[in-house]
Amino acid sequence: MRNAVVCAVVLWMAGIHASGGTQSVDAGQRAEAEIKQTLTAFLTSFENLNWPKFKAFFAPDVTMFHPAPPNGRRVDSPQEFEKAWLGVFERIRKNSGRDSAPFMSLQPQDLKIQIISPEVALVSFHLTDANVLNRRTIVFRHDADGWKIVHIHASNLTIASP
Secondary structure, eight states, rough: OHHHHHHHHHHHHHHHHHHHHHHHHHHHHHHHHHHHHHHHHHHHHHHHTTTTHHHHHHEEEEEEEOSSTTTTOOOOOOHHHHHHHHHHHHHHHHOOOOSSSSOOOOOOOOEEEEEEETTTEEEEEEEETTTTEEEEEEHHHEEEEEEEEEEEEEEEEEEOOO
16 A cells, blocks of 8 residues: 555656646747747838837847947947937838838848747847848847847858859
8 A cells, every 4th residue: 555655646746747847848839939929020020110110129128239330339228229220220221222111021041049048038040141141149038028139149241252
């Protein structure tokens, strides 16, 4: 009888452990799906240069490294953030030659989502533009309003022509 009780307790504990592991995997998969959805909506707002929608994807304490001048140093205040991005939007709109959205096409390649914790995820991908490899790393933080961008590190690498 004692062995039966011990065996039942062990099986019960194993069941708790196994179901906890499953819940953890499910939570990770759910977070990854939410982040992919958020990233897609973010990139669409960027392609369309829709400032109100675009700005809503960022946390109030966002920081960023832009890939090119005139924004060489880290942007880390709301005033710098808005000034830098509105300048980027203006340049893209002007250089696109288009009168309406979308003003560009952003197709992430080699997308990798790393769930760091239930509240933090790291997303990295490449964009290609002629002979430039655009490297992007985005840190997302989950809060009451969903997944928000807290940091972007963007860099561009010129690729030699074949």
